[in-house]
Amino acid sequence: MEWWVSMPKIELHAHLNGSIRDSTLLELARVLGEKGAIVFSDVEHVIMKNDRSLGEVFKLFDLIHILTTDHKTVTRITKEVVEDFASENVVYLELRTTPKKNDSIGMSKQSYMEAVIEGLRAVTAVDIDFVPHKINTQDSLNSIAMNDACDGTRRKKTYVRLLLSIDRRETTEAAIETVKLALEMRGVGVVGIDLSGNPDVGEWNTFLPALKFAQEQGLYITLHCGEVPNRQEVQPMLDFLPQRIGHAIFFEEEEWRQLKTSKIPVEICLTSNIKTESISSIDIHHFGLSSTSILSI
């Protein structure tokens, strides 16, 4: 096995519907094509395209959401995504997804999330720990088991925790519903809230009441921040003091300074930023720069 596959890893920025196998997407598209709901040949190349602009990415998500609408498929993709991360030796996975409501098929945000939990329970390839428990002796034993899993001597175990995403297209009320659901689901591995979605759509202020409520209730918060240039948002997002932010591409010097002072960790999304051409080359990605200019500010 390649060293980088066998190395134990932590994945903190995975969108469920952004992590589906191409083979599964093609299979789902074929089935919908046979039903006449879509034209398979029109979507095949969209699914298989390698690099796409940020705008194209969100069009692809709209297509993916058409393919994965029902509860059964949500359960299936959750199982597969977790198994795929486990097969790459991810030992701690924070999976985020936007709870969806679709009256036409009897889906509520809650039933969507129940389908996700069903998917976690369906994983067979590895042991999945997604129900939080208090730190005690048993926990120390579990972490030993997790470490041992890396040398192949024990059955592998992956710790999974969930973040419920708010999509920037949603309303304040829908976002509050998501936060309430997250609070109800704390017992089944939900640890926080993510604000994501097309950064060119909507305003983050719309979600402030929901995010403040989540913060007051002790949920962890991560915000997609600075994925596109938006001076009106970056600073107030940092002032909000989320536990983490995602991307942090278009930051001015002063914003880097504030980020550092506030000690807010960044979920670096190297592959995504290069593939979507948000950053033209890896040589100038802020991850590489962090040891020089950024950290020296």
Ligand SMILES: CNc1ncnc2c1ncn2[C@@H]1O[C@H](COP(=O)(O)O)[C@@H](O)[C@H]1O
């Ligand atoms: C490329 N950078 C990105 N920036 C912002 N939001 C993103 C994203 N990639 C994914 N999402 C968010 O995650 C959803 C898909 O997963 P779920 O349906 O929630 O599982 C997308 O619809 C978008 O809201």
